[in-house]
Amino acid sequence: MAYKTNPAPYQRTKKSTLQIMIELGIALAIVWLAAVITTFIKLGSSYGVKSILLMVVSVAVTFACDAINTVVRNKKDKTLGKKIVYDLIHNYSWITAMIFTLLCPVWTSYYVVIVGSIFASVIGKLVFGGFGKNIFNPAAMGRIFIQLCFDLSAPDSVHKGLDTVTGGTLTGAFNSTQQWLGSYPLEGYSTWDILLGNYFGTMGETFTILLVVLGVILAIRGVINWRAPVFYVGTVAISSLLIGLVLGFENPLLYMIYHLGLGGLMFGAVFMITDPVTTPTSPFGNCIVGVVAALLTVLLRVGTNNVEGVVYSIAIVNLISPSLDIFITAKTNKNTGVKAGVTFGLSALTVALTVAMAWSANGGREINTINGLSRPVYEELESYTTTFTFMEEKDYQFSIYSKGDDPTGTKGVGKCAGAYSIVNASLEEVGVVYGVPSKIYIDMNGFELEVESVAYVAISTETGKVLGISPASKGYQGDVYGNKVKDFLGGYDFENNDFTVVDVPSLQTGASYSLVGMQQMANAALTIYNAAYGK
Amino acid sequence: MILFRSVGRRHLDGHKELSKHSEIINLGSKKGSKVYFPTMAPNASAIKVLVNPGDKVTVGQKIAERTDFYVPIYSPVSGVVLEQENLFSTNVNRPIKHIVIENDGLDTPSDPLKTVTLDSTKEEIFAAIKEAGLVGLGGAGFPTYVKYNNPQGIHTLLVNGVECEPFLTTDFVTMQKEVDALLNGCELLMKASGASKAIIAIKVHKEEVRDAIKAKLDTHPNVTVKEVPDVYPMGWERTLIKEVFHKEYDRLPAEAGVVINNGQTVISLGKVLLTGKPITERTITVSGDGIKNPTNVVCKIGTQAKELIEACGGLACEDVNLIPGGPMCGKAVNNDVFPITMPMGSLTILKVKTYVEEPCLRCGSCTNHCPSGLQPVEIRRALKAKDYERMIKLNVMSCVECGMCSYCCPSRIELTDAMRNAKTVTKFKLSQMKK
Structure with missing residues (x-):
């Protein structure tokens, strides 16, 4: 019989760190399950199996890193075996691995996932001293590393199962076609597809509604701190809605849904910005972090046209978290008015800044649509009509010029009396000329692809009909898609049909082409041509 | 706004059912038993001893006096004063000299203190409170009369019957049993403080107490019962005043116009001031998973903890934490010989649980x-x-x-x-x- 004097208090909560992490792991597993099922249905069993194996590989690699770390740090310990097992469970590397894997698209190579997992685990976490001591979110570190080092765009084999061809993911498509500044419906995807996750992205990011539900459950169960995500998502939502309203988008609400549903924002809000280790401890600090992350996300998306706005912004706010912890020393239950003022003030500032940024990125112009084209694109088209010559030749020859005076020397294969050109000569020019291009779709006889707003259109000056469209541009994915179109059109009888294919080998564009887009392009060109030449 | 503010409270598993309805054990006054009084107050100030070894004392005789505040200490038993003994004291958490009195079992009463009636003046009541030697029975042991030393701008007397520490049920059983004393105490303290109304704060799910008090409120129109949420630390002055009045204060509750007293203190006052008999015994909860029969025990002040543990059937396992007070605020002691003091509300005896510390995950x-x-x-x-x-x-x-x-x-x-x-x-x- 003995009276022990271990430290007070003598009653403790049942909730342990292990339990918190297991609940988080279950939530991640649910997202993963959804991803696996979706992959099996949409891309078939080989990718379905890969979606399972990627996770297994990533977890195994981080476990290996942990084990080696423990061995190196406790070389002479006699209970090394026990220590390794303890560390494997209590370093919570499996959470890191799960988050990291869900941040990768399913077509990521195994070696990329292995390299990313090692980076996330070793550089992101273990060099700092393991769980609880890392500065950056390890999974975000891994993701940024592979983003910078490897090409994560989808391979051809995936394209066959996809409608989207640009960049591989829908977020990439939205990024490269509308530059995060447009509310044109993404071809083939309804709003519900985006909310429910019926599109391709990284494995975990697509299931917006599922993620919201999981986030609410986790917050109620006290697993995650709800303040940062609430301010994060809230500020992004208000920012994007206001950008949509101020810039006069057709559908500001859809624009907001794109911002919330694409690019893994919800995944970041539920699983990454809530990482307790790398965010502040005080309630006020968490509010601030949410707002700052929102600012960075929208700025990175709108200002620099970046797909990975979420991961980058979370990594950057991880940097300011320690400072916030140092600055916030006042009592946490006092001066709530001041704190609310600061947070909402920051929020308002964020919204103002992002709207201004969007405005300037958009050239300060009002966007609306003419003939299915956004106004800037239309205006650009119109300006080109005056630059390019329509050659009045009866033998249907035509030439195409790039923007400068230098003719590219391209010769028409078809028979055209004139050429209507919409040209961009280089990648930079895509950005400059079509600063805010909408995604344009061309549909030729049911064959669907989506394109940038770049094409050569040949219009007969006699009949006023479109004679040829040049989809081909060399370099970047131009070859692939150009040739696809060419192959498809190659079988056409030009005498009886209105279309021809022009090969433009010397032009470099960042565009990819689709027949849907070309149809629209042709229509637009026709409209402009008719307006200009009165046919 | 809760968005920016910390929550500051939490529901705990109260374990109150262990001792809530158990039969109360009364240790009574046994011949040959000893009572002990520490010679240092909880704030480590000295206590002046007024009796010498060999003296005969009676129940209610003044035996000592605190030196910083005037707090007389009365003997709870009649008998002979013995030599001072070194004993562990929970007041200062180390062994100090204790006054020892051996009970002769006769309970010879001494002259009663000056009594008051419900119609007495403010000054008379204040003097009586001071003379009664009462300290707060909630745990901290702050002398009660200090709060009533000419208070200004007090509008409400708040009676704290929240008892937010797990395992404790002393307030629950005494407030239920002694409603008359509680309400009389309220009336006296309202008069002493100049408050126009009194609020008795109890936790929700204490229907028995609430109903017992409400049944007698007809004759006390200025007293109301307020139920507060079952969270910890609801019984802390600041939390309670914030909950009831939505006010915060800097140093003393008087800044918010409130004077606050523990429920048992009010009950004791109601009894002592009207009868003139100093407080000699108190109800203590002996509970926890380390004791065989958790229940409430009525014992003489100064009784050693081991007697209470024996009365409750002894320890249930080998290694335990013996905590004077509740499991949250209390600090386990390494012996069971320390005497019960007036503010001590409970002995919590828990099986020892050891925890493996993990790295801080900074969850906040x-x-x-x-x-x-x-x-x-x-x-x-x-x-x-x-x-x-x-x-x-x-x-x-x-x-x-x-x-x-x-x-x-x-x-x-x-x-x-x-x-x-x-x-x-x-x-x-x-x-x-x-x-």
Whole structure:
């Protein structure tokens, strides 16, 4: 019989760190399950199996890193075996691995996932001293590393199962076609597809509604701190809605849904910005972090046209978290008015800044649509009509010029009396000329692809009909898609049909082409041509 | 707004059912038993002993007196004073001299104190409270009369019957049993403080107490019962006043126009002031999973803890934590010979649980639940870094050691211990800075 004097208090909560992490792991597993099922249905069993194996590989690699770390740090310990097992469970590397894997698209190579997992685990976490001591979110570190080092765009084999061809993911498509500044419906995807996750992205990011539900459950169960995500998502939502309203988008609400549903924002809000280790401890600090992350996300998306706005912004706010912890020393239950003022003030500032940024990125112009084209694109088209010559030749020859005076020397294969050109000569020019291009779709006889707003259109000056469209541009994915179109059109009888294919080998564009887009392009060109030449 | 503010409270598993309805054991007054009185008050000030070994004392005879505040200590038994003994005292957490009185079992009463009636004046009541030698029975043991020393601008008397510590049921059983004394005490204290109304705060789910009080409220129109949420630390003055009045204050509750007293203190006052018999015994909860028959025990003040443990059937297992007080605020002691003091509300006896500490995951649970609005996680880091200025900046001295941070910590970090250490070093630093 003995009276022990271990430290007070003598009653403790049942909730342990292990339990918190297991609940988080279950939530991640649910997202993963959804991803696996979706992959099996949409891309078939080989990718379905890969979606399972990627996770297994990533977890195994981080476990290996942990084990080696423990061995190196406790070389002479006699209970090394026990220590390794303890560390494997209590370093919570499996959470890191799960988050990291869900941040990768399913077509990521195994070696990329292995390299990313090692980076996330070793550089992101273990060099700092393991769980609880890392500065950056390890999974975000891994993701940024592979983003910078490897090409994560989808391979051809995936394209066959996809409608989207640009960049591989829908977020990439939205990024490269509308530059995060447009509310044109993404071809083939309804709003519900985006909310429910019926599109391709990284494995975990697509299931917006599922993620919201999981986030609410986790917050109620006290697993995650709800303040940062609430301010994060809230500020992004208000920012994007206001950008949509101020810039006069057709559908500001859809624009907001794109911002919330694409690019893994919800995944970041539920699983990454809530990482307790790398965010502040005080309630006020968490509010601030949410707002700052929102600012960075929208700025990175709108200002620099970046797909990975979420991961980058979370990594950057991880940097300011320690400072916030140092600055916030006042009592946490006092001066709530001041704190609310600061947070909402920051929020308002964020919204103002992002709207201004969007405005300037958009050239300060009002966007609306003419003939299915956004106004800037239309205006650009119109300006080109005056630059390019329509050659009045009866033998249907035509030439195409790039923007400068230098003719590219391209010769028409078809028979055209004139050429209507919409040209961009280089990648930079895509950005400059079509600063805010909408995604344009061309549909030729049911064959669907989506394109940038770049094409050569040949219009007969006699009949006023479109004679040829040049989809081909060399370099970047131009070859692939150009040739696809060419192959498809190659079988056409030009005498009886209105279309021809022009090969433009010397032009470099960042565009990819689709027949849907070309149809629209042709229509637009026709409209402009008719307006200009009165046919 | 809750968005920016920490929560500062949390529901705990109360374990009240262990002793709530158990039969109360009365140890009575046995011949040959001894009672002990420490010669140091809880704030380590000395207590002047007025009796010598060999003296005969009667029940209610003044045997000692505190030196900082005037608090007389009355003998709860009649008998002979023995030589002083060194015993562990919970007042100062170390062995000190104790006055020892051997009970002769006769309970010879001495002359009663000056009594008051419900119609007495404010000054008469104040004098009687002072003479009664009452200290707060809720646990801290602050002399009751000090609060009534010419208070200004008091509008409400708040009776704290919340009892938010787990396992404790003394307030529950006594408030239920002695409603008349409680209400009389309320009337007297309202008069003494100049308050126009009294609010008795009890937790929800204490229907028995609520109904017992409400049944007798007809004759006391200025007294109301207020039910407060079952969260910890609801019984702390600041939390309770914030809950009931939505007011915060800087130093003393009087700034919010409230005077606050523990329910048992009010009951004792109601009895002592009207009868003139000093308080000689109190009800103590002996509970926890380390004792065989958890229940409430009525015993003479000064009885040794081991007698109570024996009365409750002894320990249930080998290694236990014996905590004078509740499991949250209390601190386990390494012996069972210490005597029961007047403010001690319970003996909590728990099976020893050991926890494996994990690295801090910086979840902020401790910050979010600290009732004082502190950031224990940051204070612990500052303590590790020996950054005293930062500890002062983080208001470490506002810590009340309620135990909430350690309770909440999912990584089982001994935060309350760290907070105690931080307070000690900061106190030292502050005293150095003054010089």
